[in-house]
Each structure stands twice: as structure tokens, then as C-alpha cells.
Amino acid sequence: MSEALLTAWRACRDAVERAARGRHVTLVAVSKSRPAAQVRALAALGQRDFGENYLGEALAKMADCADLALCWHVIGPLQSNKAAQVAERFDWLHSLDRPKLLAALAGRRPPQRPPLNVLVQVNIDAESSKSGCAPEQVSALAAAVATTAGLRLRGLMAIPDPALDPARPGGAFERMQALFAALQYSMPGIDTLSMGMSDDFPAAIARGATMVRIGSAVFGPRAARVGPAPSDA
Numbered sequence: 001m002s003e004a005l006l007t008a009w010r011a012c013r014d015a016v017e018r019a020a021r022g023r024h025v026t027l028v029a030v031s032k033s034r035p036a037a038q039v040r041a042l043a044a045l046g047q048r049d050f051g052e053n054y055l056g057e058a059l060a061k062m063a064d065c066a067d068l069a070l071c072w073h074v075i076g077p078l079q080s081n082k083a084a085q086v087a088e089r090f091d092w093l094h095s096l097d098r099p100k101l102l103a104a105l106a107g108r109r110p111p112q113r114p115p116l117n118v119l120v121q122v123n124i125d126a127e128s129s130k131s132g133c134a135p136e137q138v139s140a141l142a143a144a145v146a147t148t149a150g151l152r153l154r155g156l157m158a159i160p161d162p163a164l165d166p167a168r169p170g171g172a173f174e175r176m177q178a179l180f181a182a183l184q185y186s187m188p189g190i191d192t193l194s195m196g197m198s199d200d201f202p203a204a205i206a207r208g209a210t211m212v213r214i215g216s217a218v219f220g221p222r223a224a225r226v227g228p229a230p231s232d233a
């Protein structure tokens with residue numbers, strides 16, 4: 001396996017640790033469009049959490065890696081007709097953003113598995129192109145997740161608009177930190193704020209991220225995607 005991949009992963013892990021200043025921050029390696037062999041190579045180093053956007057691709061990779069004890073995260077938009085497969089197979093869902101999806105997940109978690117960990121995705125910069133609920137909808141949606149059997153509400157996720165500098169004072173990271181703190185006040189059980197990607201994860205961690213999703217900084221630049229549209233997730 002390429003030495004470059006291992007070096008890049010170590011550098012990211014170290015940078016996450018430095019930014020975390022003694023807190024625990026989970027590094028989710030975003031393995032979309034990467035082969036199972038690269039997942040295996042990182043797993044051998046101790047990387048446990050992997051994020052995927054496209055359900056078909058993810059399920060094939062998970063089958064390839066079924067002998068490894070890994071933790072699989074759905075981080076991309078999810079169609080409700082595919083929600084049951086996510087409930088059956090994955091460990092985390094970062095993109096719960098509407099009641100309809102909740103209805104499609106309800107009752108689908110196999111009883112022998114621990115609950116599916118769920119994050120409510122917030123469209124923090126109100127981008128028309130992005131999924132996620134409005135900040136005003138967070139508390140109602142969070143409450144609904146918390147009372148759905150088979151799901152465990154863990155916190156919030158966001159993908160800020162990079163053009164608006166999420167790290168600036170009053171920017172997306174700061175607003176997410178405040179939203180998370182407010183939710184945690186009414187729901188002390190939540191513990192996860194998923195924000196920060198290759199280009200901005202140290203700033204996200206400085207604003208309270210407990211989970212970062214890193215793709216290209218670990219695996220190198222992604223080739224343009226071929227095949228089904230992103231809504232395939």
C-alpha cells in the first residue's frame with residue numbers, strides 16, 4: 001500500500017490531536033470513491049471510523065471489509081426509500097434533516113444491534129443547494145429523533161459554505177457551536193458536533209467540533225465522480 005497514504009493519514013491524525021488540545025475528537029476518514037484496499041490499509045494502522053456518501057458503493061466496501069471491526073458513517077444526503085438499508089447496516093447517520101426520513105428509519109433498526117447513532121444536519125448557511133434543516137427546526141427534529149425507537153440522538157452536523165469563511169467571528173463554526181450548546185442544555189445526553197473537513201478542520205475543532213470528516217487530506221484529491229448522481233445515497 002502506498003506510503004503516501006499512510007504518511008498523510010498520520011499527519012491528519014496528529015493535526016487533529018494538536019487542535020483538540022487534550023479533548024477527544026474522532027477522525028472520520030471519508031472513503032467515498034476510494035477502494036476497500038485503502039480502507040484496509042488505514043484500518044491496519046488503527047483508523048476505525050469511515051464515512052461514505054453513496055449507499056451502493058458503501059455496502060460493497062463494507063462487505064469487502066466485513067472481517068474488520070469498523071464503524072461506518074453515512075455522511076451524504078439520504079433518500080427516504082434507502083433509509084431502511086442505512087438503519088440495518090450502518091453505525092452512524094450524519095444527515096437526518098427532515099421528519100420524513102425519521103419515519104422511514106423508525107422500526108428498521110435490527111433489535112440485536114445497538115441503536116443507530118444519529119446527527120441532525122443543519123443547513124447553517126441557508127444554501128439552497130445543500131440539505132440540512134434550518135436552525136429553527138433543530139430542537140423539534142432532535143426531540144423527534146430522541147423519541148424514535150432504534151435511534152440514538154448524538155448531536156449535530158453541518159457543512160458550512162467555504163466561501164463564507166466558516167472560521168471567522170460570527171461564522172458558521174461559531175453559530176454551530178452555539179446551537180450545539182443550546183441543544184445540549186436541554187438534552188444533556190448529546191455529545192457530538194460533526195463539522196470540519198480537509199480544508200478547515202483545525203478551525204472547526206477550535207469551535208468545539210468533536211468529530212471531523214476528512215477525505216482528500218488523507219486520501220489525496222478525488223477524481224470527478226462517475227456514475228449515479230449524489231442523490232443515490
Ligand SMILES: *Cc1c(COP(=O)(O)O)cnc(C)c1O
Nearest residue numbers: 030075197198213214215216217
Ligand atoms: C466528501 C465529504 C467530506 C470530505 O471532504 P474533504 O474536503 O475531501 O475532506 C466531508 N463531509 C461530507 C459530507 C462529504 O461529502
